[in-house]
Amino acid sequence: MKVFIIVFSSIVILFLIMGLIELKLLTVTEYEIKSPDIPESLKGKKIAVVSDLHEVYHGKDNVRLLEKLKEINAEYIVVPGDVINGRSEKELKYAGHILQGLSTLGGQVIYTFGNHEEKLAVNLKDRTAYEKLVKMSNEYSVLLNDASFCPEQDDKMCFVGLNLPLWLYHDHDRTGMLKTKVGDIMKKDCAAGKYTILIAHDPEHFDNYADAGVNLCICGHLHGGIVRMPFLGGMVTPRLQIFTKRSKGVFEKGKMKMVISGGVGWHDFPIRIFNRPEIVVIRFV
Numbered sequence: 001m002k003v004f005i006i007v008f009s010s011i012v013i014l015f016l017i018m019g020l021i022e023l024k025l026l027t028v029t030e031y032e033i034k035s036p037d038i039p040e041s042l043k044g045k046k047i048a049v050v051s052d053l054h055e056v057y058h059g060k061d062n063v064r065l066l067e068k069l070k071e072i073n074a075e076y077i078v079v080p081g082d083v084i085n086g087r088s089e090k091e092l093k094y095a096g097h098i099l100q101g102l103s104t105l106g107g108q109v110i111y112t113f114g115n116h117e118e119k120l121a122v123n124l125k126d127r128t129a130y131e132k133l134v135k136m137s138n139e140y141s142v143l144l145n146d147a148s149f150c151p152e153q154d155d156k157m158c159f160v161g162l163n164l165p166l167w168l169y170h171d172h173d174r175t176g177m178l179k180t181k182v183g184d185i186m187k188k189d190c191a192a193g194k195y196t197i198l199i200a201h202d203p204e205h206f207d208n209y210a211d212a213g214v215n216l217c218i219c220g221h222l223h224g225g226i227v228r229m230p231f232l233g234g235m236v237t238p239r240l241q242i243f244t245k246r247s248k249g250v251f252e253k254g255k256m257k258m259v260i261s262g263g264v265g266w267h268d269f270p271i272r273i274f275n276r277p278e279i280v281v282i283r284f285v
């Protein structure tokens with residue numbers, strides 16, 4: 001029994017050390033997206049996804065993150081939420097710094113809030129800091145909170161940013177309101193037939209996004225499952241869900257493909273096992 005306890009404890013300690021080391025090993029994961037719906041102007045272009053930063057630094061002032069993004073040289077840099085943790089106004093300094101850094105890289109920065117940005121107003125019981133974050137985000141990026149954006153250079157495609165209400169991070173959409181909401185945002189600026197890229201922080205509404213008729217959906221939120229097991233995938237999410245069906249990778253339903261980023265950061269549990277922080281690159285072919 002004593003030998004078993006020693007061996008078991010050693011394995012756990014080894015895994016924890018590995019998990020701490022992996023936090024620092026920022027990687028780039030590339031996915032090719034193929035579809036007859038992709039407009040000619042978009043083919044060969046890249047989207048870099050920087051998700052779930054959670055106020056984390058990769059190098060001083062995030063220099064390693066910014067250098068990798070500079071090398072990737074993507075036409076678009078999508079930030080699908082959780083830049084901050086939403087606990088204090090001091091976090092705005094981090095948000096301003098990283099958004100400013102991203103805005104100097106040459107790609108168009110497109111940002112949609114996640115649950116942690118939304119928690120800022122709730123936790124502080126005041127919207128002043130939240131409004132400051134909105135203003136700052138508009139300064140350094142195209143902020144899409146329930147809004148869309150059709151770039152001039154790619155006029156056959158359209159980004160739609162869906163800002164989920166906090167209750168939908170704990171519940172299902174039973175009434176089909178997300179389909180209606182996405183449809184309404186699309187109607188405003190996205191002419192019918194455009195290749196539509198939905199940015200929505202939480203991937204758990206997979207079926208609702210597919211029902212809305214988008215072509216590609218970019219998500220984050222689940223951090224790839226924090227601990228990933230070979231063949232089984234993400235084991236436990238930041239919300240302590242066990243073996244969630246989709247926590248990282250590419251998934252498909254009908255004409256929609258969903259890309260879920262494992263994220264570049266972490267919060268509360270500073271550990272990632274077999275699950276390095278990642279910048280996701282989506283390449284259209």
Ligand SMILES: [Fe+2]
Nearest residue numbers: 082114115221
């Ligand atoms: Fe999140």
